[in-house]
Amino acid sequence: MIEIENLTKRYGARYAVRDLTFSVRPGRVTGFLGPNGAGKSTTMRAVLGLDLPTAGRVLVDGRPYAALERPLTHVGMLLDTGGVHPGRSARQHLRAVAAAGKLSERRVDEVLARVGLTDVSQDRVGGYSLGMRQRLGIATALLGDPGILMFDEPVNGLDPEGIRWIRDLMKGLAAEGRTVFVSSHLMSEMESTADHLVVIGRGRLIADLPARELIERYGGGFLSVRTDDPGRLITVLAAAGAQVAPEGPDTLRVVGMAGDAVARLAYQAGVLVLDVVRRATSLEDAYLQLTDAAVEYRGVGA
Template sequence: MIEVKELTKRYGSTAAVQNLTFTVRPGRVTGFLGPNGAGKSTTLRMVLGLHAPTGGTVTVDGRPFADRPRGLRHVGSLLDAHDVHGGRSARAQLAALARSNRIPRTRVDEVLAEVGLAEVAHRRIGGYSLGMKQRLGIASALLGDPPVLLFDEPLNGLDPEGVKWVRELLRRLADEGRTVFVSSHLMSEMEHTADELIVIGRGELIAAESLDTFSARGTRRHVTVRTPEAGRLIDLLTAAEATVTSYGERLEVTGLDAPEIARVALDHRILLHHLSTENASLERAFMELTADSAQYVSADLAAGAPR
């Protein structure tokens, strides 16, 4: 397990992380979410001993990670795909990591094949695309066959096939009983992949719970309607005790279900272009529950435009 207890990191008077407490358990994919500047990368770097906390503790399997001399056998990580020597080949880079962690050389070719880089392993990393560097970073994380894996934005630069491959890889690693901790801004992928979520904002914990629980508590189920006669339909639905939010021809309705709205429109000969029930979504819950924690907000959102 990864156990974080009252973890704090300050840079002068600025608190990047404040009193964080959470646990990441094996056998599941745990997503790590938060707006830009929330403290996710700082937290991951403290897990790996790259930053010293100002206060609190973080352990991996009961010990600080920095205390383990052969770290790649215990924790594999991808924090920055560009943080690698561009003049080396992928095979040379992995071979150096293997030697320093007493990992058999045969493992290098195994992970190169697994991430799809076997045919270009002789090429210098400086000539790799971002997607190829991401694959190399994942290979480095897998090299020691560790029980704990940390990934920071592992899907950056990957094509659709690569995204699908990473999604399936994360699922497989968790199914093997490993601890998988993934930071990402891609809500759609977290919705497909994560079992649990850790959500932070401005360095503080917002939620630590299952994906389904988080998605459900941040938003209400509603019906989306599109009609060129929005004004008439709003009056009729309001009279039927529904709550309607209008965005021009698009309406969001709560208090009546889709068949009831369709019946009202039919009875009054109102044309509908679209009618669908919208269930709870991770993206909507995230936007609502982190709205007060976002440090960088575009002008339209700050003005209250529809999200």
């Protein structure tokens, strides 16, 4: 478990993170979202003791990272795939990490097989594609068989098969009871993978919710209502405060009203409702609405 309590990190007069509090719990994939410059990298580095807080604290399994014995058995991380000497092979790199972390060397073969690099494990990393280096970074994170996994943009450079593989891997690790903390800008992947979402902007917490609840609350979902008298139902629902618009010859798009309320009002008005379907919008829609005021770097269209 990761506990972040009133975390503040300041560089001169600029706050990278300000009074940030949330927990990353075991047994689920927690997505970490926010615009560029929101403070995600600073927060993840603070978890690993790479950035010292100006105020507040970060605990890993109840202790600061620096106080952990054999930290690689507690936390595995993928933060930067460029930190491997290009002249080394994947096997040499993993053996060196295992030796430094006092880990069993037999884990090297196990993680190479798990990430699909066994056949190229003797090749120099300098000749690896971006996706292969990403797999090596994930192998390094898994080396200590840790209870906590932290991934920063884990699907970067992976092909479709690789993306599905890392998605299934993260879900599988969470199902084993591990804590999985993932930062990404790919909303479609987060929607497919994350059980819970933490959203920050300008260094502050914006949302800390189950993924489905966040989408429903902020995504602007709507009801698709099919009826035998759309004109009459528009009048009835609009009078009750709903936003209603035609969506087809016998179908209405209804915002701001629950399905049971629509059915009750229709029944009272003598209008037959043939179907009511909840249409949820995407995580991308919810995220953009939620973070609009927190975007610092905004481009201008042509």
